[in-house]
Amino acid sequence: MEITYPQELIVYLKNKHLLIDTNIFRDATVKPSVFYKFFNELKGSDVTLATIDFVKYELLKGAANSNKYHEREILINSIIEVTIPIVPETYKFAYNLITLYGIDGASVNITDIFLGAILMQYKKNICLITRDTSDFMPKIFDLLFIINVPHGKGIFTYGVYQYRK
Amino acid sequence: MTLPKAKNKKFIKEDEFVKVAKKVKKSFDEEAKYLLEKKLKNGDNISSRTYCLS
Numbered sequence: 001m002e003i004t005y006p007q008e009l010i011v012y013l014k015n016k017h018l019l020i021d022t023n024i025f026r027d028a029t030v031k032p033s034v035f036y037k038f039f040n041e042l043k044g045s046d047v048t049l050a051t052i053d054f055v056k057y058e059l060l061k062g063a064a065n066s067n068k069y070h071e072r073e074i075l076i077n078s079i080i081e082v083t084i085p086i087v088p089e090t091y092k093f094a095y096n097l098i099t100l101y102g103i104d105g106a107s108v109n110i111t112d113i114f115l116g117a118i119l120m121q122y123k124k125n126i127c128l129i130t131r132d133t134s135d136f137m138p139k140i141f142d143l144l145f146i147i148n149v150p151h152g153k154g155i156f157t158y159g160v161y162q163y164r165k
Numbered sequence: 166m167t168l169p170k171a172k173n174k175k176f177i178k179e180d181e182f183v184k185v186a187k188k189v190k191k192s193f194d195e196e197a198k199y200l201l202e203k204k205l206k207n208g209d210n211i212s213s214r215t216y217c218l219s
Binding site: 040 | 169171
């Protein structure tokens with residue numbers, strides 16, 4: 001099985017950063033031989049694979065012992081090339097995003113708020129790939145591409161998002 | 166503030182990646198099992214939600 005995506009995806013992402021959400025890392029452990037090819041194709045096309053510390057926390061918490069924690073670290077670090085720091089300006093974007101979401105933001109988790117804030121901060125230089133397609137609202141973020149990955153019980157569907165302005 | 170750049174392009178080696186991914190998947194499965202058992206033991210655990218205590 002292969003990951004299916006439009007050819008324009010790679011062209012569009014060239015020389016940009018692609019922010020990776022928690023669920024992508026988790027799904028990569030289900031289909032590692034499929035995902036590693038996709039990640040390498042992106043890396044080979046001058047796409048910088050990135051994440052934020054909040055995503056790392058979500059992945060690392062719950063590791064039963066230091067050995068398992070270390071294994072999770074190896075997995076994360078083999079995929080990503082940079083961790084984008086949360087700087088004081090990012091917090092301002094996070095508050096702004098919360099305001100824009102309004103009541104629709106009540107169920108959005110804090111990691112998704114900061115992923116969205118990073119998209120707002122770096123605008124056209126960065127996109128996000130996520131399976132969590134309900135927390136990145138179309139009034140704020142454009143859904144640029146849809147990526148499908150067949151698996152044993154169905155299809156994982158991911159969205160590639162970018163801040164609209 | 167500009168986006169950080171990758172210091173060097175490091176491609177993923179399939180064998181190593183598949184090996185660690187299998188270990189991590191097992192670890193995630195153990196975690197999920199632990200959480201399910203805890204939930205079944207403690208019920209819905211509403212009291213642990215901080216916003217319900219305020």
